[in-house]
Amino acid sequence: xxxxxxxxxxxxxxxxxxxxxxxxxxxxxxxxxxxxxxxxxxxxxxxxxxxxxxxxxxxxxxxxxxxxxxxxxxxxxxxxxxxxxxxxxxxxxxxxxxxxxxxxxxxxxxxxxxxxxxxxxxxxxxxxxxxxxxxxxxxxxxxxxxxxxxxxxxxxxxxxxxxxxxxxxxxxxxxxxxxxxxxxxxxxxxxxxxxxxxxxxxxxxxxxxxxxxxxxxxxxxxxxxxxxxxxxxxxxxxxxxxxxxxxxxxxxxxxxxxxxxxxxxxxxxxxxxxxxxxxxxxxxxxxxxxxxxxxxxxxxxxxxxxxxxxxxxxxxxxxxxxxxxxxxxxxxxxxxxxxxxxxxxxxxxxxxxxxxxxxxxxxxxxxxxxxxxxxxxxxxxxxxxxxxxxxxxxxxxxxxxxxxxxxxxxxxxxx
Amino acid sequence: xxxxxxxxxxxxxxxxxxxxxxxxxxxxxxxxxxxxxxxxxxxxxxxxxxxxxxxxxxxxxxxxxxxxxxxxxxxxxxxxxxxxxxxxxxxxxxxxxxxxxxxxxxxxxxxxxxxxxxxx
Numbered sequence: 001x002x003x004x005x006x007x008x009x010x011x012x013x014x015x016x017x018x019x020x021x022x023x024x025x026x027x028x029x030x031x032x033x034x035x036x037x038x039x040x041x042x043x044x045x046x047x048x049x050x051x052x053x054x055x056x057x058x059x060x061x062x063x064x065x066x067x068x069x070x071x072x073x074x075x076x077x078x079x080x081x082x083x084x085x086x087x088x089x090x091x092x093x094x095x096x097x098x099x100x101x102x103x104x105x106x107x108x109x110x111x112x113x114x115x116x117x118x119x120x121x122x123x124x125x126x127x128x129x130x131x132x133x134x135x136x137x138x139x140x141x142x143x144x145x146x147x148x149x150x151x152x153x154x155x156x157x158x159x160x161x162x163x164x165x166x167x168x169x170x171x172x173x174x175x176x177x178x179x180x181x182x183x184x185x186x187x188x189x190x191x192x193x194x195x196x197x198x199x200x201x202x203x204x205x206x207x208x209x210x211x212x213x214x215x216x217x218x219x220x221x222x223x224x225x226x227x228x229x230x231x232x233x234x235x236x237x238x239x240x241x242x243x244x245x246x247x248x249x250x251x252x253x254x255x256x257x258x259x260x261x262x263x264x265x266x267x268x269x270x271x272x273x274x275x276x277x278x279x280x281x282x283x284x285x286x287x288x289x290x291x292x293x294x295x296x297x298x299x300x301x302x303x304x305x306x307x308x309x310x311x312x313x314x315x316x317x318x319x320x321x322x323x324x325x326x327x328x329x330x331x332x333x334x335x336x337x338x339x340x341x342x343x344x345x346x347x348x349x350x351x352x353x354x355x356x357x358x359x360x361x362x363x364x365x366x367x368x369x370x371x372x373x374x375x376x377x378x379x380x381x382x383x384x385x386x387x388x389x390x391x392x393x394x395x396x397x398x399x400x401x402x403x404x405x406x407x408x409x410x411x412x413x414x415x
Numbered sequence: 416x417x418x419x420x421x422x423x424x425x426x427x428x429x430x431x432x433x434x435x436x437x438x439x440x441x442x443x444x445x446x447x448x449x450x451x452x453x454x455x456x457x458x459x460x461x462x463x464x465x466x467x468x469x470x471x472x473x474x475x476x477x478x479x480x481x482x483x484x485x486x487x488x489x490x491x492x493x494x495x496x497x498x499x500x501x502x503x504x505x506x507x508x509x510x511x512x513x514x515x516x517x518x519x520x521x522x523x524x525x526x527x528x529x530x531x532x533x534x535x
Binding site (some may be wrong): 252254388389391392393395397400401404405407408409 | 426430433434435437438441455462464465466468
């Protein structure tokens with residue numbers, strides 16, 4: 001499909017679905033109707049040209065599909081539910097073209113909130129968001145998460161059923177729920193981004209790379225809520241992280257750690273945009289974990305060379321992050337910063353605290369961090385063993401090869 | 416007839432494999448996979464994670480009871496397995512012998528009697 005058409009369709013998908021759900025209320029039926037209208041547009045527009053009002057066209061077609069659905073349902077059941085049909089066709093169609101930007105805004109946002117419904121599990125929220133807001137097909141989502149299409153179809157239809165039985169209407173949550181629901185939305189976007197970023201390569205996906213999709217949706221969220229610091233922070237974090245993607249893997253698909261990346265291959269445009277965004281956002285107050293992580297990413301990205309990295313500033317930021325959102329991974333990262341500022345021995349001392357947590361002690365990230373700090377300390381035997389243990393623990397093949405080769409290199413130097 | 420082919424190994428063997436040789440080994444394995452996927456005989460090829468991640472799962476009082484694997488006292492464990500659909504056993508043996516690692520490690524070949532997956 002033409003990229004311009006595809007982009008436009010995916011941009012319009014949440015607006016059209018939002019408009020339909022607001023009007024007719026039945027989420028699952030509306031969603032099917034919108035998918036059909038998107039498909040029709042994808043087939044017709046490139047051949048017959050773009051309609052004057054693409055959004056109005058989609059709403060009209062989707063409304064018609066919805067009415068058809070209701071009608072065939074009725075034909076089968078032969079009774080009741082005349083509500084949708086009772087709406088004069090002319091009214092459906094005439095309202096379709098009314099492009100009220102304020103309504104569009106709230107519809108898209110309310111749709112995101114609806115897809116991140118508290119009654120849904122995280123995987124269901126992700127799947128539903130990608131389908132309803134992102135406009136991806138079930139097959140694309142299934143391919144991206146490496147599950148059979150039938151499994152994903154089931155997950156999505158169960159999610160829609162859950163929303164249906166919960167009876168939540170499409171409207172903005174009450175102020176009290178707003179912050180919590182926004183937190184869930186941000187988390188889902190973050191998970192989608194990470195899924196795309198951790199996968200070795202987007203080349204295998206039939207879906208557009210998931211991180212690109214996460215960035216697109218987060219941009220939309222940031223446009224809808226320009227004053228929300230965490231939405232801005234998350235977008236900045238994604239841009240600053242994604243900027244390093246071209247340098248993250250070597251020619252064999254092997255992992256290249258941050259310190260060894262060829263920084264000339266980083267995407268300067270994304271870095272500039274991310275830095276600008278986080279610099280504007282941070283001073284506005286109410287600093288949250290996404291903003292802090294974005295700030296840390298910005299400090300890394302700003303360094304022309306790994307030795308130019310401003311580690312004291314990173315250490316301060318990790319200290320703040322640990323206060324705002326403490327978790328063992330943050331402590332682990334802070335240990336690296338401590339080592340860079342106060343020496344590897346200080347970093348190792350901090351790691352020792354984490355090692356008392358049995359689950360954490362066997363985590364490959366803890367093992368590889370310890371290996372790295374031991375290497376810095378010149379304890380090559382211990383480092384080689386720790387790298388080997390880390391290699392055995394990781395379940396990512398490129399990471400395993402990377403860690404195993406570090407272990408082998410150090411072991412070869414043993415006398 | 417379907418066949419499952421398995422390659423076994425142990426930690427010492429993997430450790431002795433030079434790290435810089437992996438890219439070539441992977442390329443050879445990929446070429447093998449592509450070749451038999453093309454003929455329609457290879458249904459799936461799966462490499463397993465390190466034995467350190469293997470778990471033993473039992474059911475005790477209706478709940479899963481999980482301990483470290485691989486199977487107690489196992490010195491050698493499965494590194495990867497392949498599912499083939501072949502005309503004859505001879506053909507399956509031919510393919511198994513064509514595996515890049517077959518000159519280093521024997522390949523265990525078992526006929527598959529039952530299947531319940533929808534795509535089998």
